[in-house]
Amino acid sequence: MDAPSLSHLPASLDANRIHALPAAAYYIADFISEEEEKAILQKVETAPKARWRQLTHRRLQTWPSDLVKDTLLDAQPLPAWLETPVVSRLLSIPLSDGDEPKTHVFANSPHGRPNHVLINEYPPNTGIMPHKDGSAYYPVVCTVSLGSSLCLNLYKSKEDGALDPAPLWRILQEPRSLLITTGGIYSDYLHGIEPISTDVDISERTIANWSLLRSPSDFQGGRNERQIRTSLTYRDVLRISKLGNKLGPLFKRT
Numbered sequence: 001m002d003a004p005s006l007s008h009l010p011a012s013l014d015a016n017r018i019h020a021l022p023a024a025a026y027y028i029a030d031f032i033s034e035e036e037e038k039a040i041l042q043k044v045e046t047a048p049k050a051r052w053r054q055l056t057h058r059r060l061q062t063w064p065s066d067l068v069k070d071t072l073l074d075a076q077p078l079p080a081w082l083e084t085p086v087v088s089r090l091l092s093i094p095l096s097d098g099d100e101p102k103t104h105v106f107a108n109s110p111h112g113r114p115n116h117v118l119i120n121e122y123p124p125n126t127g128i129m130p131h132k133d134g135s136a137y138y139p140v141v142c143t144v145s146l147g148s149s150l151c152l153n154l155y156k157s158k159e160d161g162a163l164d165p166a167p168l169w170r171i172l173q174e175p176r177s178l179l180i181t182t183g184g185i186y187s188d189y190l191h192g193i194e195p196i197s198t199d200v201d202i203s204e205r206t207i208a209n210w211s212l213l214r215s216p217s218d219f220q221g222g223r224n225e226r227q228i229r230t231s232l233t234y235r236d237v238l239r240i241s242k243l244g245n246k247l248g249p250l251f252k253r254t
């Protein structure tokens with residue numbers, strides 16, 4: 001099942017760097033295949049109902065469990081369908097071509113790999129307020145997009161701390177793509193998704209990752225009509241507590 005999409009993987013992340021952004025962000029349009037996308041969506045949709053947390057407009061799942069005080073309470077592994085193909089493939093891409101020994105994007109994180117996945121579902125007209133991801137995680141965020149395209153915006157706070165409402169950059173995320181943001185983008189900027197049904201004014205001039213898109217011709221009218229977009233956000237939670245295992249079944253989620 002790995003073979004078809006592997007041929008689209010770049011030789012290194014550096015080859016797919018989004019140069020319009022500060023160090024460093026990467027975009028791989030065809031990170032997973034259509035079959036893999038379908039299989040993951042099927043698992044998301046058939047997860048036990050109790051897995052979903054319903055917010056006002058958006059719903060989400062956390063795997064293997066919620067964080068408590070920025071800590072992962074039990075160090076259960078991710079389920080197989082979130083581990084393969086995404087994590088294995090992610091760790092197989094070297095950061096730079098010439099590096100010996102080869103290092104991947106989580107090589108210096110505490111656990112050497114992502115241990116937590118947040119699944120967000122965005123029907124048209126839903127988004128996520130501009131925010132920073134905070135100190136619970138190692139500053140590498142890997143987002144796999146499923147189902148539909150939308151724009152992620154990056155914002156800067158003004159001198160007085162208020163949010164500058166005009167995004168500094170827009171990243172277009174196509175279904176089956178992988179977006180990796182690290183470093184300064186994680187710590188110095190906010191990210192958010194506008195609660196709209198159509199992304200407009202899409203062009204080479206306004207989209208930071210334009211040259212890395214799979215199908216820029218899909219957006220020739222400058223518009224993207226959204227459908228349901230589901231995202232998988234992979235991160236390494238810095239703190240893991242063994243306590244969760246000792247507390248017994250009450251705190252366990254199935």
Ligand SMILES: O=C(O)CCC(=O)C(=O)O
Nearest residue numbers: 118120128133143231233
């Ligand atoms: O869905 C996305 O692409 C962004 C999600 C996000 O920012 C988050 O979960 O912290």
Ligand SMILES: [Fe+2]
Nearest residue numbers: 131132133191
């Ligand atoms: Fe976030």
